[in-house]
Amino acid sequence: MAARGRRVAVLSALVAAVLLGLGRAAAAEGSAGPHRRFEYKYSFKGPHLVQADGTVPFWAHTGNAIPSADQIRITTSLKSQKGSVWTKNKSIFEYWEVEVTFRVTGRGRIGADGLAIWFTEEQGMEGPVFGAADKWNGVGIFFDSFDNDGKKNNPGVIVVGNNGKLLYDHQNDGSTQALASCQRDFRNKPYPVRAKITYYQKTLTVLINNGFTPDKEDYEFCAKVEDMVLPSQGYFGISAATGGLADDHDVLSFLTFQLTEPGKEVVPVLFFFLPADDPFETVSDRELRQIFEGQNRIHLEIKQLNRQLDMILDEQRRYVSAVTEEIAKRGAAVSGQQGQVSQQEIDTVVKTQEEVIKQVNEMKNAMADTLRLISGAQHPGSAAGVYETTQHFNDIKEHLHVVKRDIEHLVQRNMPPVEKPKCPDLPPFPSCLSTMHFFIFVAVQTVLFIAYIMYR
Structure with missing residues (x-):
């Protein structure tokens, strides 16, 4: 009877603990941040970025883009260049976050034209908007280097949305269509510039690391757009273009994360009494990540x-x-002496x-x-x-x-020689009789000989 009472008490305590945990989870659900899951099929990062055939896994490049082991050069510092790189597959998640590391370098004080980060319903492989197609359905975050409208507000970052019907306003640097913007100088920085773009619960946020510090988490707020509706599925891409002026546009990494609202992630309910591993990173993924880091x-x-x-x-x-x-x-320099x-x-x-x-x-x-x-x-x-x-x-x-x-x-x-270096040979000693003296001696001898003949 006593044993049965103890079992009932233990069971009651377990049920109470479960109910308390569920209550705390429900209370914290509104304030907890989203769960992040790395999506390798929508990402790239060096080293060993390129396969043997010159392609980047899960990505397609076009135009003047040149992939290498450590980065993708979207455009070189030549005039009238265009290039882009896009994911081959559409995303299957509603909310996302991308972290892009890039360099924009050039010899001049002013560069052109700029670089763009895209999320669109269709791939914009080539076109007039920073190397990508116009009339896109989605959003573009433009890092504009050249001041077309003469307002001295470049280099700058501009967020431009489109429903697939609008033409981009190049003459005004997209200011008439900008949903948000900030002025940031991202050219010729000592460290790579980083951009973190988050789309979560219909809010787009852009954070910038200005490239003055190696700290990867030193972000500054740039822009925010609320009540923004993007396609539920789309392609990620990055493009660049040059005009009369030119810069090198290099992308070192493009990391994509799926964002999931709290409470909607998959949790193994049958094993809630056991400590569960991170549902977004398996043992094999963790081992593979550690191998790549090493x-x-x-x-x-x-x-x-x-x-x-x-x-x-x-x-x-x-x-x-x-x-x-x-x-x-x-x-x-030795003359008559042994060097x-x-x-x-x-x-x-x-x-x-x-x-x-x-x-x-x-x-x-x-x-x-x-x-x-x-x-x-x-x-x-x-x-x-x-x-x-x-x-x-x-x-x-x-x-x-x-x-x-x-x-x-x-x-x-490079072992030191055992024998001492030989001294240079003696130069030839100079002659005792010069050419002038020889001719004078011959002339005197000739005169004396003629005088002797005449005397006889």
């Missing part, structure tokens, strides 16, 4: 080591060239060679540490989702072996 760090470290090795080799070449030129000058290189100069050359060898050995040790890092990254805790990346890690490992072998050859080639 791979990115290794890639950056290898690039840094290669730059340091190039600096060491350049320094050695310059020093050897300077010493050789100095020895040649001193050997040419000799001082012991101090020889010691200086040998000391410099030893310093170079020491630096190359440090580089070799750094390469070995990187190799051990790659070997450790090949064996994560779980084998799920890792098999596809093993071949890529093996390629990196083989590349590092080649670099290591080249460094060893460099060390052997």
Whole structure:
């Protein structure tokens, strides 16, 4: 009887805890923010951005756009260029957020024309509006570099909506059609510029990171449009164009997130007593993300080591060239004496060679540490989702072996010589009789000979 009473008490406590949790969730539902889920099919980010055939997975580029391993150059700094990149598939979620990282750089004080971020019902592959099609159904966020209307309000950010029937007002920089705008200078910044665009509950918000700081979360408010109705499904895109003036428009990353209202996300109800993992990131996705992050760090470290090795080799070449030129000058200046290189100069050359060898050995040790890092990254805790990346890690490992072998050859080639450098040969001694003296001597001898004949 007592055991039955204890079971009833425990069951009552569990029911009370469940009801209390549901009540708190219902109370906090109105104030909680949306749930974010990363959508890789609508995103891209370097490194290893491009496939073997030169395309970006799940994206299509057109015009003068040039994808590379780290970024997509929408237009180069040439006149009258147009380019764009668009998702191949329509989005299947109502609310979204995109984070775009880009650079706009040019040699002039004024650039043109600008860059645009799109969400439209149809792909606007090519056209007159910053490289994309006009009469779009959706919204465009324009980063306008050139001041067409002469109001000195550029560079600026403009939000322009369209129902598929309006032509963009180029002459007035879209000011007659702008739903919201802000003035921001996004050209030639020390760090990439970031834009966070959020569409949630029919409200569009634009935040800007001005590119003066490496802090990725240092955003400033730019624009906000309320009661905005966008297509429930559409394509994401980014385009750019140049005119009489030109800039390089480079996009480093385009990250898309699905936003879900609280209470509408899928939750496993049967297992509410157990601690559930994040429903928006599976174990395989988390392992894959960790592998990509480690791979990115290794890639950056290898690039840094290669730059340091190039600096060491350049320094050695310059020093050897300077010493050789100095020895040649001193050997040419010797006349009638034996040219000799001082012991101090020889010691200086040998000391410099030893310093170079020491630096190359440090580089070799750094390469070995990187190799051990790659070997450790090949064996994560779980084998799920890792098999596809093993071949890529093996390629990196083989590349590092080649670099290591080249460094060893460099060390052997730059060992100080055992024998001392030979002194330059003596220059030929000058002749005792010059040409003028020879002719004078011949003339005197001739006169004396003629005088002697006449005397006889």
